[in-house]
Amino acid sequence: xxxxxxxxxxxxxxxxxxxxxxxxxxxxxxxxxxxxxxxxxxxxxxxxxxxxxxxxxxxxxxxxxxxxxxxxxxxxxxxxxxxxxxxxxxxxxxxxxxxxxxxxxxxxxxxxxxxxxxxxxxxxxxxxxxxxxxxxxxxxxxxxxxxxxxxxxxxxxxxxxxxxxxxxxxxxxxxxxxxxxxxxxxxxxxxxxxxxxxxxxx
Numbered sequence: 575x576x577x578x579x580x581x582x583x584x585x586x587x588x589x590x591x592x593x594x595x596x597x598x599x600x601x602x603x604x605x606x607x608x609x610x611x612x613x614x615x616x617x618x619x620x621x622x623x624x625x626x627x628x629x630x631x632x633x634x635x636x637x638x639x640x641x642x643x644x645x646x647x648x649x650x651x652x653x654x655x656x657x658x659x660x661x662x663x664x665x666x667x668x669x670x671x672x673x674x675x676x677x678x679x680x681x682x683x684x685x686x687x688x689x690x691x692x693x694x695x696x697x698x699x700x701x702x703x704x705x706x707x708x709x710x711x712x713x714x715x716x717x718x719x720x721x722x723x724x725x726x727x728x729x730x731x732x733x734x735x736x737x738x739x740x741x742x743x744x745x746x747x748x749x750x751x752x753x754x755x756x757x758x759x760x761x762x763x764x765x766x767x768x769x770x771x772x773x774x775x776x
Contacts, residue, residue: 576628581607584632588639591648607635610757617761623666629658630710630760634753637703641749647699652706659709667712674709677716681708684720700748707756715763718770723748723755 581604614627633651641647656678663674682705689696708716727748734740759766 575608577608577611578604580611580628580632581605581635584636585639588636588643591640592643603635603639607632610635613761623662626658626662627760630655631757633658634757638750638753641699641747645697645745645747645749647697647703647749649699649702652699652702655703656706656709659706662710669712673712677708677710677712678705679708680713681705681711681716681720684717696748700752703749703752707752710756710760711763714767715759718763718766719752719755719759722758722766723751726755727751 584607585603610631611628614624614631618624618627633655637647637651640651659678660674663669664671667674682701685696685701685704689698689701704716704720707719711719727746730751731740731746734746735742740746
């Protein structure tokens, strides 16, 4: 119920940020946020860890909505993700501060390299978002998160081009793919890493 109510508020904020007219079709956002909160509740302990995860989830949903409409990732939301990631790791993560910082550095470095190679094809907001998410995930999780994002982005972009929804010159925002990948990785990182390494074992 909390997620469904917050989903409506997130949609309202996103519409105001984007300058769009606030319509009546809010059910998808409400269902998405409510379902995401349920999944968070299944994987995180109550009170502060779960509250921090709710903060991350809300920011990821907002960034997806805003980037889809405007191709802009607000720095403020990225900052909230970074701060919540630092708090979570300081209080609950066993790997230590260095592992957290390395995760942020890896996310930043990989995306900066892609930003340079693509000559602006990858936005600066994507770089900062990846670094902030890296603070949540550590090194292995960050690499997994980026791999998933590029796989999803490539497959869905190809489907959009083949179906004619997008043409070759149209820009396809990458932020939503990063956000979905981040949410999946935060919840299912151990399972996904185990599955990935099993592919190389015979």
